[in-house]
Amino acid sequence: MHKPLILKALAAGSHVLCEKPLGMNFQETKEILEAAQKTKLRHMTAFTYRFVPAMNYIRYLVHNGALGDIRHARFQRLQDWGEGAIGWRQYYEQAGSGELGDMGIHRIDLAEDLLGPIASLCAHTKQWAARDLTKSGEPCPPQDVEDWVAWIAQFENGTTGVFEMGKLTKGFGPRGGHDQAELNGTKASAVYQLHNPHQILFSNRGESYQIRPVPAEFLKSTDSPREPNEGDPLIRFRYDQAWEFMSAILEDRECTPSFYHGMRAQAVADAILEAAASRKWIDVKA
Template identity: 45%
Template sequence: MSTIGVGIIGSGGIALQNHLPGFALCPDTKVVALCDSNPAVLAEASQKWGIRATHAKWEELIARDDVNAVVIATPNFLHPQIAKAAAAAGKHVLCEKPIALNYPDALDMATVCENAGIRHMTAFTYRFVPAMRYMTHLVKQGDIGQPYHFRAQRFQDWGDRNLGWRQVKKLAGSGELGDMLSHRIDYGHFLVGPISRLVSDQKRMIDTRAGNSVSDLDDWVAILAQYKTGCTGVLESTKLATGRGEGLYGQDVAEVNGPDGTLTFTTQKPLELRIGNRRTTDLQTVPVPKEFLVYPGSKRDPSDGDPVKTFRYDQNYEFIAAIRECRPCTPSLWDGVRAQAVMDAAIQSAEQGKWIDVPQVRS
């Protein structure tokens, strides 16, 4: 196909911040239709991006002949249903995380999409952070030796702000675990491989949020993990780290320690790593080399815009490139399934107060 037509289902913040500007940088790609159940949200996205074709029902968008690929950016409970319908219609799928409410649904969703022969992708956006890509390169080439430890922290200050559907179990499946820690679970998978077993705890500190919004999900979660390689993992995420800020500016740190060195990065400084080894007494700041500033093939100018935001656009390039090259997307829905297996195990562990083995998912 000369031009790939994209339809976006769920036209709120993620579509406006990530997907619409991302696809705008992809050659011979056009967002041809938008969908949202909220008329005001739909009107805002349509007006801002000049996209006239709008739909209140996702079924109508999928049925369009000019839509070759869809982005699913809806509440989590809708993801499998929409993805499987898109696959049946021969549309390629880019789905926000977590891809389902539970592991069985995620596995079924990925299997259906795989069997349909479409390209499928999980929106683990932070894989495209230049510092994360460089950090992964250094780990894979053995610069720090076989990793001993992986740790990740995502600390934000949301107070009692109304989080909408994200704090409703039947719509989201999990709270902070799926919303924020799912990305950090994927960090670990990307850097050191799959988790074999874990123990977890979760807490809800605020039962009723602003506007009398009732929450029945976690707003703090921690996981102690053992990776298949023998590496240990400590992952923690909260929306109640007072004074840390929210969104792009809340603390987001990942670190790997090995016998020959330490690597750490934060998404707040996506163009540098902190690196230490036996010859240093403190971590040294190292700029990300030029070849890692932009995802291979992406037309994005790394000097244009705020680097805390713009790396996200490379995700859309990878999706389109995989479609054109008839190859698997990285990350695929299988990566979403792998994260969901960990999340289900974490919920089970918190409920039962014990270590849980994590199902191993195909690569």
């Protein structure tokens, strides 16, 4: 449903910040990006986790070579949503995919932001729960999307990535449980954990992981007026996403992440669904 709303907003002369996933499939996201590019309006995809302080710091470390060349990396989002119905998220017609478009799409974006484009991948999906009862116990149509998705990705830069996302992972609580990215380089390794947003784990060769606090300059976006130690750190970093959108409008520059990044993540997501269905390695087409 994002596309018709975006087109209406652009036609009305509005800058647009759209939630993820940007569209139902790659073709739709391409059309959305092209429509935005025909205007002078600003466009942004809400890949919110780019703004977590620990991710700001890991991005700096990776892009400045502190880890060396990244040989392999893993991205995991594991939660337990229970087996009942979860609304529009469980229907292909409304969501385009299940766990992939809900949680996987963020981790595709994080991975490409850190490591560059994914060139090819293989994948597998699983649907375990029928989800044919609402919270109040009323029957509803069963889900037709995946509860779990995993893929192995080959990045253009030579890194291999291993990804796993699941909505039925017992052991993880209602606040999200496990959201982690680990990068293993030729010089050092580093770990981002959403649930410890003001620290990372870091290890040079021959050491075990040590906790490293996120330095002050990475605790918020540059120039953001947000006070990093005020409020719940698991929620407050989201302010910086809105700050980026407003700043890009005022400074007359592209937003990061823009609709381009929404389209790019969807190209990878489409390849994941194709790989899972065909049981083959698929080149990402974008």
